[in-house]
Amino acid sequence: MIKLVLIHTQIPELYNDRLEPPLGLLYIASYLKERFRGNIKIDVIDLTGAIDIKNFTKIPFGNYYGFSTYTTTYNRTLEIKQSLLKINPKARTIAGGPHASALSDEVAKDFDYVVIGEGELGIEKILRGTNTNIISAKPLSNLDMLPMPDYSLVDMNSYNRIVNGKKSFSIVSSRGCPYKCLFCNSVIMGAHRPTRFRTPKNVLAEIKILREQYGDIAFRFQDDIFGLNIEWMEQFTKLIEPLRITYRAFVRASQCASDGFTDLLVQGGCKHIAIGVESGSDEILKKMNKQQTVEQCLQGIKKARASGLIVRGFFIVGFPGETWDTIQETVNFFQKAELDEFTIYPFIPYPGTPVFHFPEKYGVKNISSYYPKYFQIYGDCLSHFVYDLIYADRNELQAMKDYLELEFEKTNSIWSLNSNCYV
Secondary structure (H helix, E strand, O other): EEEEEEEHHHOOOOOOOOOOOHHHHHHHHHHHHHHHOOOOEEEEOOOOOOOOOOOOOHHHOOEEEEOOHHHHHHHHHHHHHHHHHHHOOOOEEEEEEEHHHHHHHHHHOOOEEEEEHHHHHHHHHHHHOOOEEEEEEEEEEHHHHHHOOOOHOOOHOOOOOOOEEEEEEEEEOOEEOOOOOOOOOHOOOOOOOOOEEOOOOHHHHHHHHHHHHOOOOOOEEEOOOOOOOHHHHHHHHHHHHHHHOOOEEOOOOHHHHOOHHHHHHHOOOOEEEEEEEOOHHHHHHHHOOOOOOHHHHHHHHHHHHHOOOOEEEEEOOOOOOOOOHHHHHHHHHHHOOOOOOOEEEEOOOOOOOOHHHOHHHHHHHOOOOOOHHOEEEEEEOEEOOEEEEEOHHHHHHHHHHHHHHHHHOOOEEEHHHHHHOOO
């Protein structure tokens, strides 16, 4: 029998790293249990929330240890892997997730196998036997074939994601993103590809099962962009409205600016949306390849708030081309937009993004190789710039971010971390 242990590395730097279970690992576990039909034992070990993680004897024995890797915690993941191999030296190790997908050749020096992109088919190929150590499996085309995530593999009572004051479960209704934003590390896991959707009936069935099992819960759609297909959105809303659920989602401003979209959100039970505004400068948005304008952002936010939605805006400081003038444009935008909540991130040139691999092309230099500083935000709204621009070093970029924060805090909008109802 195959014994597979899937491990999610803890992130103690975060204000709260125990918000929700590792959904990707749960999907992989459910898929493999169905494919191997009793010939596999799978444990999902979520180390988040752990203070003392030195006692690795509590992690079950496995023939294979699989790790979801992220840039910020990659060094810690290596420490965990090395400690497990001291106890169980014959085990084989698998790395997947964004960091492994972005730097597969580098990561392959540390692990027996590397899976690029979505993990279900790649890990299945490893477990059935493969002669290659770097596996790039095709994305699943029919998402309805995936079984529901097996939440019995983790302690759901230990997680504390909140939506509208209720305990929340995350759901994925689609995979992939058609946009090519140059700052986004989702380019590694699914951007630049056609978006694949679960059918509305399939999503509805999962929501019903979760409510039967866990009671009056809320939902957080974890799609890169929720409701991207308007026909899908109309069908889903028609099906879900009688259930009177509560949910939040990530959407684009251009969706909200279109006629009827925000009304569909509200009709289906959405209370809160998050929009990647990024910048109040059309110049910066163009450089980012955001395919979105400042006017679209203003109109989208206006329509969303008029429909009764709580709107959170995400902003990025320091993308190549940023100046004090573009920062002031963002301040001016923010004062007009009247967002309910905001988060400000430094631009991080994550592995896999064009800026990381071709910094000179974008006027970026001195990129740090110390991955633990690659957090967009941690602790009490802290962050670092890990590069210099040719005309502004990281200290000046930090000054720009500090100024933006001060100006935003003068308004009635609040930091997203201070939201009590939408954590």
